[in-house]
Amino acid sequence: MATLDRRKLLNDYLTGSMKKTFWFVAWVILLIGLLGCGPSPEEQKKAAEEQRKVAEEKVVAEKRAEYERLISITQEVVRRQLKDPGSAQFRNISSYNSGKNICGEVNAKNSFGGYTGFKPFIHPVGQNFAVIEADIPAKIFFDNICAKVDS
Numbered sequence: 001m002a003t004l005d006r007r008k009l010l011n012d013y014l015t016g017s018m019k020k021t022f023w024f025v026a027w028v029i030l031l032i033g034l035l036g037c038g039p040s041p042e043e044q045k046k047a048a049e050e051q052r053k054v055a056e057e058k059v060v061a062e063k064r065a066e067y068e069r070l071i072s073i074t075q076e077v078v079r080r081q082l083k084d085p086g087s088a089q090f091r092n093i094s095s096y097n098s099g100k101n102i103c104g105e106v107n108a109k110n111s112f113g114g115y116t117g118f119k120p121f122i123h124p125v126g127q128n129f130a131v132i133e134a135d136i137p138a139k140i141f142f143d144n145i146c147a148k149v150d151s
Contacts, residue, residue, distance in 0.1 A: 067095065074102040074123040078130045084109040091118060096146045100125055103146035106132065122146060 039047065071093055079085035085108075093104030102125060105118040119133040 070095065070099075070102060070125060074104070074125075074130065077123050077128060078106050078121050078132070081130060081132065082106070082108045083111050084113075087115070089115075089118075094146075095125075101146065120146070 074093065075088070075090055078090075079088050082088055087109040089107040091105050091107075093102060095101065096103050102123045104121060106121050107115050107118045110116050121130050121132045123130040
């Protein structure tokens with residue numbers, strides 16, 4: 001019986017040792033396989049380009065949202081100066097002078113209820129007033145203040 005016990009112990013040891021060796025080798029192969037599965041240089045370049053495009057699109061979207069916010073503020077400022085703010089119609093609105101001014105044209109009803117025709121206006125960004133053509137001659141207005149379009 002003692003011999004049988006020794007054989008059983010030796011067999012159990014070898015079997016356990018083999019299992020440990022098998023699992024060790026399996027883990028090593030798995031780790032080597034995972035380390036070798038990284039993206040290729042072309043894939044890395046493509047991913048970097050995609051990230052750059054996403055970042056650029058985000059910047060463009062943020063600038064667009066800011067521009068639209070400024071246009072909305074400008075329209076509200078101009079409306080406050082009109083006889084009939086609810087009748088205001090806007091066109092050709094753009095930013096000028098590196099975004100310092102918003103220029104465009106507005107048409108609104110006068111005291112008699114008739115539309116006056118489109119008149120140019122300028123809104124200095126950050127100010128609570130706008131200058132409408134009736135306040136200054138149109139030639140000076142366009143030539144000196146709203147001469148270069150930013151967006």
